[in-house]
Amino acid sequence: NAGVTQTPKFQVLKTGQSMTLQCAQDMNHNSMYWYRQDPGMGLRLIYYSASEGTTDKGEVPNGYNVSRLNKREFSLRLESAAPSQTSVYFCASSVPPDRVEPQHFGDGTRLSIL
Amino acid sequence: AQRVTQPEKLLSVFKGAPVELKCNYSYSGSPELFWYVQYSRQRLQLLLRHISRESIKGFTADLNKGETSFHLKKPFAQEEDSAMYYCALSPRAGGYQKVTFGIGTKLQVIP
Numbered sequence: 001n002a003g004v005t006q007t008p009k010f011q012v013l014k015t016g017q018s019m020t021l022q023c024a025q026d027m028n029h030n031s032m033y034w035y036r037q038d039p040g041m042g043l044r045l046i047y048y049s050a051s052e053g054t055t056d057k058g059e060v061p062n063g064y065n066v067s068r069l070n071k072r073e074f075s076l077r078l079e080s081a082a083p084s085q086t087s088v089y090f091c092a093s094s095v096p097p098d099r100v101e102p103q104h105f106g107d108g109t110r111l112s113i114l
Numbered sequence: 115a116q117r118v119t120q121p122e123k124l125l126s127v128f129k130g131a132p133v134e135l136k137c138n139y140s141y142s143g144s145p146e147l148f149w150y151v152q153y154s155r156q157r158l159q160l161l162l163r164h165i166s167r168e169s170i171k172g173f174t175a176d177l178n179k180g181e182t183s184f185h186l187k188k189p190f191a192q193e194e195d196s197a198m199y200y201c202a203l204s205p206r207a208g209g210y211q212k213v214t215f216g217i218g219t220k221l222q223v224i225p
Contacts, residue, residue: 003157004157035215040217041217042118042200042215042216042217042218043158043200043215044215045212045213048212058212059212059214090158092158100146100204100213101146101148101160101163101202101204101213102160102213103160104157104159105157105158105159106157107157108157
Protein backbone atom coordinates (compact mmCIF):
# COMPACT_ATOMS: atom_id res chain seq x y z
CA ASN A 1 0.00 0.00 0.00
CA ALA A 2 2.11 2.88 -1.27
CA GLY A 3 -0.57 5.59 -0.92
CA VAL A 4 1.13 8.85 -1.92
CA THR A 5 4.69 8.53 -3.19
CA GLN A 6 7.03 11.49 -3.55
CA THR A 7 10.40 11.60 -5.26
CA PRO A 8 13.06 12.60 -4.52
CA LYS A 9 13.20 12.61 -0.71
CA PHE A 10 16.11 15.03 -0.57
CA GLN A 11 17.58 17.46 -3.07
CA VAL A 12 20.15 20.23 -3.03
CA LEU A 13 20.08 22.79 -5.83
CA LYS A 14 22.00 25.86 -6.74
CA THR A 15 20.20 29.14 -7.24
CA GLY A 16 18.81 29.31 -10.77
CA GLN A 17 18.67 25.57 -11.36
CA SER A 18 15.40 23.90 -12.25
CA MET A 19 13.87 20.69 -11.06
CA THR A 20 10.62 18.77 -10.88
CA LEU A 21 9.21 17.13 -7.77
CA GLN A 22 7.19 14.07 -8.58
CA CYS A 23 4.09 12.83 -6.80
CA ALA A 24 1.94 9.78 -7.53
CA GLN A 25 -1.01 8.25 -5.72
CA ASP A 26 -2.50 4.80 -6.19
CA MET A 27 -5.83 5.36 -4.44
CA ASN A 28 -7.76 6.66 -7.45
CA HIS A 29 -8.22 10.02 -5.71
CA ASN A 30 -9.44 12.98 -7.73
CA SER A 31 -7.90 15.83 -5.75
CA MET A 32 -4.20 16.36 -5.29
CA TYR A 33 -2.28 19.10 -3.49
CA TRP A 34 1.18 20.52 -3.12
CA TYR A 35 2.12 22.15 0.18
CA ARG A 36 5.28 23.63 1.54
CA GLN A 37 6.19 23.56 5.19
CA ASP A 38 8.45 26.17 6.71
CA PRO A 39 9.44 26.67 10.36
CA GLY A 40 6.87 28.68 12.26
CA MET A 41 4.48 28.85 9.30
CA GLY A 42 2.66 25.55 9.14
CA LEU A 43 1.70 24.06 5.79
CA ARG A 44 0.85 26.45 2.98
CA LEU A 45 -0.92 25.41 -0.19
CA ILE A 46 1.06 25.99 -3.38
CA TYR A 47 -1.23 24.44 -5.99
CA TYR A 48 -4.27 22.29 -6.06
CA SER A 49 -5.73 19.97 -8.71
CA ALA A 50 -9.37 18.91 -8.56
CA SER A 51 -9.06 16.42 -11.40
CA GLU A 52 -6.93 15.36 -14.32
CA GLY A 53 -6.08 18.33 -16.49
CA THR A 54 -7.16 21.01 -14.01
CA THR A 55 -5.02 23.02 -11.63
CA ASP A 56 -5.57 26.04 -9.42
CA LYS A 57 -3.32 28.36 -7.48
CA GLY A 58 -3.11 28.16 -3.74
CA GLU A 59 -1.72 30.59 -1.21
CA VAL A 60 1.92 30.70 -2.40
CA PRO A 61 2.10 29.79 -6.13
CA ASN A 62 4.79 32.26 -7.26
CA GLY A 63 7.89 30.57 -8.62
CA TYR A 64 6.17 27.23 -9.18
CA ASN A 65 4.37 25.43 -11.96
CA VAL A 66 2.39 22.21 -11.78
CA SER A 67 1.23 19.54 -14.14
CA ARG A 68 -1.60 17.01 -13.75
CA LEU A 69 -1.27 14.88 -16.85
CA ASN A 70 -3.23 11.94 -15.47
CA LYS A 71 -5.21 11.00 -12.41
CA ARG A 72 -2.25 9.41 -10.61
CA GLU A 73 0.46 12.00 -11.01
CA PHE A 74 0.85 15.64 -9.96
CA SER A 75 4.24 17.22 -10.46
CA LEU A 76 5.65 20.47 -9.10
CA ARG A 77 8.30 22.33 -11.06
CA LEU A 78 10.71 25.02 -9.97
CA GLU A 79 11.89 26.75 -13.13
CA SER A 80 14.58 28.89 -11.51
CA ALA A 81 15.19 27.92 -7.92
CA ALA A 82 15.66 30.62 -5.30
CA PRO A 83 16.91 30.31 -1.69
CA SER A 84 13.44 31.35 -0.50
CA GLN A 85 12.14 28.08 -1.89
CA THR A 86 14.19 26.06 0.56
CA SER A 87 11.51 24.08 2.34
CA VAL A 88 9.92 20.72 2.88
CA TYR A 89 7.36 19.95 0.20
CA PHE A 90 4.40 17.67 0.74
CA CYS A 91 2.06 16.17 -1.78
CA ALA A 92 -1.39 15.03 -0.65
CA SER A 93 -4.58 13.60 -2.10
CA SER A 94 -8.27 13.33 -1.25
CA VAL A 95 -11.65 12.32 -2.64
CA PRO A 96 -14.10 15.23 -2.98
CA PRO A 97 -16.82 16.31 -2.84
CA ASP A 98 -17.59 14.71 0.49
CA ARG A 99 -14.04 15.34 1.67
CA VAL A 100 -12.70 18.87 1.39
CA GLU A 101 -9.50 18.20 3.30
CA PRO A 102 -6.31 16.43 2.19
CA GLN A 103 -6.55 12.90 3.51
CA HIS A 104 -3.28 11.23 2.60
CA PHE A 105 0.17 12.73 2.55
CA GLY A 106 3.48 11.67 1.09
CA ASP A 107 6.71 11.49 3.07
CA GLY A 108 7.83 14.89 1.86
CA THR A 109 10.75 16.22 -0.17
CA ARG A 110 13.37 18.20 1.70
CA LEU A 111 14.72 20.78 -0.74
CA SER A 112 17.70 23.03 -0.08
CA ILE A 113 18.66 25.80 -2.44
CA LEU A 114 22.09 27.31 -2.07
CA ALA B 115 -9.37 35.87 5.33
CA GLN B 116 -9.28 32.62 7.25
CA ARG B 117 -6.72 32.03 9.95
CA VAL B 118 -5.82 29.24 12.35
CA THR B 119 -3.91 29.95 15.55
CA GLN B 120 -2.19 27.39 17.70
CA PRO B 121 -0.80 29.45 20.57
CA GLU B 122 1.55 26.84 21.98
CA LYS B 123 4.58 25.61 20.07
CA LEU B 124 5.34 23.04 22.74
CA LEU B 125 3.13 21.38 25.31
CA SER B 126 4.69 19.07 27.88
CA VAL B 127 2.52 16.89 30.09
CA PHE B 128 3.13 13.90 32.31
CA LYS B 129 1.87 10.48 31.37
CA GLY B 130 -1.66 10.04 32.69
CA ALA B 131 -2.34 13.78 32.86
CA PRO B 132 -5.08 15.42 30.77
CA VAL B 133 -4.12 16.99 27.46
CA GLU B 134 -5.61 20.03 25.78
CA LEU B 135 -4.11 21.31 22.56
CA LYS B 136 -5.53 24.70 21.76
CA CYS B 137 -6.77 25.86 18.38
CA ASN B 138 -8.54 29.12 17.60
CA TYR B 139 -9.73 30.21 14.21
CA SER B 140 -11.06 33.23 12.41
CA TYR B 141 -13.47 32.83 9.54
CA SER B 142 -16.66 34.68 8.73
CA GLY B 143 -18.58 31.70 7.40
CA SER B 144 -19.22 28.19 8.65
CA PRO B 145 -15.96 26.24 8.52
CA GLU B 146 -14.96 22.64 8.73
CA LEU B 147 -12.22 21.97 11.26
CA PHE B 148 -9.68 19.17 11.42
CA TRP B 149 -6.79 17.90 13.47
CA TYR B 150 -3.76 16.28 11.88
CA VAL B 151 -0.94 14.44 13.62
CA GLN B 152 2.62 13.63 12.62
CA TYR B 153 4.44 11.05 14.71
CA SER B 154 8.20 10.88 14.60
CA ARG B 155 9.44 9.54 11.27
CA GLN B 156 5.89 9.03 10.00
CA ARG B 157 3.67 10.80 7.50
CA LEU B 158 1.30 13.56 8.37
CA GLN B 159 -2.11 11.99 8.84
CA LEU B 160 -5.63 13.14 9.44
CA LEU B 161 -6.61 12.52 13.07
CA LEU B 162 -10.20 13.69 13.20
CA ARG B 163 -12.85 15.93 11.64
CA HIS B 164 -15.31 17.95 13.65
CA ILE B 165 -18.29 16.94 11.51
CA SER B 166 -17.65 13.28 12.27
CA ARG B 167 -17.93 13.87 16.02
CA GLU B 168 -15.61 10.94 16.51
CA SER B 169 -13.05 9.94 19.08
CA ILE B 170 -9.76 8.74 17.66
CA LYS B 171 -7.06 7.24 19.89
CA GLY B 172 -8.93 8.72 22.85
CA PHE B 173 -8.82 12.26 21.42
CA THR B 174 -11.91 14.39 20.96
CA ALA B 175 -12.42 17.92 19.70
CA ASP B 176 -15.52 20.08 19.94
CA LEU B 177 -16.20 23.03 17.70
CA ASN B 178 -17.14 26.05 19.79
CA LYS B 179 -18.47 28.65 17.36
CA GLY B 180 -18.97 31.24 20.09
CA GLU B 181 -15.33 31.12 21.10
CA THR B 182 -14.17 30.17 17.58
CA SER B 183 -12.15 27.32 19.02
CA PHE B 184 -11.53 23.68 18.24
CA HIS B 185 -9.38 22.39 21.06
CA LEU B 186 -8.11 18.81 21.01
CA LYS B 187 -8.50 16.93 24.27
CA LYS B 188 -7.58 13.63 25.83
CA PRO B 189 -8.27 12.74 29.46
CA PHE B 190 -5.12 10.67 30.06
CA ALA B 191 -1.96 11.22 28.03
CA GLN B 192 0.10 8.27 26.85
CA GLU B 193 3.73 8.27 25.77
CA GLU B 194 2.76 7.27 22.24
CA ASP B 195 0.77 10.50 21.94
CA SER B 196 4.02 12.45 21.64
CA ALA B 197 3.90 14.05 18.19
CA MET B 198 3.29 17.24 16.25
CA TYR B 199 -0.35 18.24 16.05
CA TYR B 200 -1.79 20.59 13.45
CA CYS B 201 -5.19 22.22 13.47
CA ALA B 202 -6.70 23.03 10.07
CA LEU B 203 -9.72 24.83 8.66
CA SER B 204 -11.61 24.52 5.38
CA PRO B 205 -14.13 27.12 4.19
CA ARG B 206 -16.06 24.78 1.89
CA ALA B 207 -16.89 27.85 -0.16
CA GLY B 208 -17.42 27.75 -3.91
CA GLY B 209 -16.44 24.10 -4.19
CA TYR B 210 -12.79 24.98 -3.84
CA GLN B 211 -10.96 23.00 -1.23
CA LYS B 212 -8.58 25.40 0.41
CA VAL B 213 -7.42 24.22 3.77
CA THR B 214 -5.48 26.50 6.11
CA PHE B 215 -3.14 24.94 8.65
CA GLY B 216 -1.92 26.24 11.96
CA ILE B 217 1.79 26.23 12.76
CA GLY B 218 1.50 23.15 14.91
CA THR B 219 2.00 22.21 18.54
CA LYS B 220 4.55 19.67 19.65
CA LEU B 221 3.13 17.44 22.36
CA GLN B 222 5.70 15.88 24.63
CA VAL B 223 4.44 13.26 27.07
CA ILE B 224 6.87 12.78 29.93
CA PRO B 225 7.06 9.23 31.33
